[in-house]
Amino acid sequence: MDVVEEIIGYMKTFKTDLGYFVDRENEIEKIINKIPYGRVSVIMGPRGCGKSTIAYTLVNALKKVSGYSGFYLAYREEEGISKSLLRVSNISIESLRELLRDRLEEIAGTLVKVSGLIDLMDLVIGLVKRRILREREIIVFIDEFHGEFNEVRQTLEVDANVVKWLHDMGYRVKTTYLTSDATASWLQLKLGSKIDWYLLWNLSRDSFMEIYSMVCRGHCIDYGLSWRLIGGNPRELYVLTIRYNWSLREYIGEKIAFIKRVVKGYMRESRARLEDVLSQLKAINASIDDSSIYPIYDYLIRNNVLMDVDMRFKKLSQLSREQWIGDEVAYQIPVYYWIVESMVKHHTLDIEAKHVIEEIE
Numbered sequence: 001m002d003v004v005e006e007i008i009g010y011m012k013t014f015k016t017d018l019g020y021f022v023d024r025e026n027e028i029e030k031i032i033n034k035i036p037y038g039r040v041s042v043i044m045g046p047r048g049c050g051k052s053t054i055a056y057t058l059v060n061a062l063k064k065v066s067g068y069s070g071f072y073l074a075y076r077e078e079e080g081i082s083k084s085l086l087r088v089s090n091i092s093i094e095s096l097r098e099l100l101r102d103r104l105e106e107i108a109g110t111l112v113k114v115s116g117l118i119d120l121m122d123l124v125i126g127l128v129k130r131r132i133l134r135e136r137e138i139i140v141f142i143d144e145f146h147g148e149f150n151e152v153r154q155t156l157e158v159d160a161n162v163v164k165w166l167h168d169m170g171y172r173v174k175t176t177y178l179t180s181d182a183t184a185s186w187l188q189l190k191l192g193s194k195i196d197w198y199l200l201w202n203l204s205r206d207s208f209m210e211i212y213s214m215v216c217r218g219h220c221i222d223y224g225l226s227w228r229l230i231g232g233n234p235r236e237l238y239v240l241t242i243r244y245n246w247s248l249r250e251y252i253g254e255k256i257a258f259i260k261r262v263v264k265g266y267m268r269e270s271r272a273r274l275e276d277v278l279s280q281l282k283a284i285n286a287s288i289d290d291s292s293i294y295p296i297y298d299y300l301i302r303n304n305v306l307m308d309v310d311m312r313f314k315k316l317s318q319l320s321r322e323q324w325i326g327d328e329v330a331y332q333i334p335v336y337y338w339i340v341e342s343m344v345k346h347h348t349l350d351i352e353a354k355h356v357i358e359e360i361e
């Protein structure tokens with residue numbers, strides 16, 4: 001059996017919040033075989049599309065595969081620790097270094113959570129200098145990193161140099177940062193080809209159907225409707241089913257409130273009138289790939305309503321053909337598209353969930 005198949009086999013046995021791990025064969029194959037060693041890459045993808053899950057599930061699976069070592073590092077969030085991170089063992093950066101020195105073999109492949117700024121250079125050098133890792137393929141994921149634009153840019157640049165240096169010395173290391181922040185595409189413009197940029201998307205229609213039926217248990221709303229609302233995003237499915245117990249009114253209501261806040265924020269910042277904003281939104285929905293010519297576009301990117309999906313980002317996932325996904329720009333989740341449609345049609349920001357459903361149907 002080839003190594004990718006073996007890894008995928010292990011990953012499929014892991015549990016997730018929605019049942020078991022589905023899909024992602026293409027993505028995993030590309031992460032293992034196509035993302036190059038000796039370089040730093042960034043994987044960008046909509047909020048909740050499953051980036052962290054792929055990363056730590058993969059790292060877990062690599063424990064069982066010979067010739068590979070995986071590391072998953074996530075910054076500690078002081079408040080509101082995300083659910084997925086609770087599964088990550090709690091190790092401080094100091095004890096991590098300690099472990100690296102003393103018991104490296106044992107922790108290779110464990111999930112590690114660090115606090116404070118990761119001194120990645122130290123970490124990776126310490127890691128690969130150990131003979132044990134010399135003959136291995138080392139995959140490092142760095143998740144939940146935040147920081148001011150220039151700080152993040154600098155960290156990525158330094159890491160790119162370190163990983164390249166290690167590669168020149170004969171070590172096989174790749175470092176991958178994960179982010180759902182759509183402003184990462186502005187970072188891409190600054191860093192260009194020093195870093196490789198990838199896009200991970202929501203689940204395919206078939207796989208979404210699979211997890212949909214796992215959580216259904218007799219409560220299902222119309223599947224087509226939920227696809228047009230959620231578009232394969234597993235986090236959103238979790239929110240609709242578990243948090244809102246399938247209440248479309250509450251789920252869509254929350255999203256309307258969010259879009260309203262974003263639009264009002266833009267109106268305040270740019271002193272734009274409602275009339276003007278609605279006509280920009282109308283034009284964006286009519287031709288999403290031309291979004292960037294409208295002043296509101298930057299604001300929608302900054303607030304993770306829209307995301308750049310153009311050629312700069314190599315596709316790990318296949319993006320489905322839908323109204324809310326263009327070749328250059330896409331809505332992070334489709335319900336935003338329908339809310340905008342409805343606001344434009346009713347000529348007001350004060351719409352209700354039923355208007356959005358009417359729009360979809």
Ligand SMILES: Nc1ncnc2c1ncn2[C@@H]1O[C@H](COP(=O)(O)OP(=O)(O)OP(=O)(O)O)[C@@H](O)[C@H]1O
Pocket residue numbers: 016017018019020021022023024045046047048049050051052053054084179180211234235238
């Ligand atoms: N392949 C999958 N199969 C089944 N469930 C999944 C899969 N991927 C993710 N999930 C579920 O979807 C939810 C969101 O996943 P995850 O936290 O990995 O997303 P994310 O892209 O890292 O989000 P964020 O942008 O907030 O960091 C979780 O509840 C997770 O269990």
Ligand SMILES: [Mg+2]
Pocket residue numbers: 051052053143
């Ligand atoms: Mg995540």
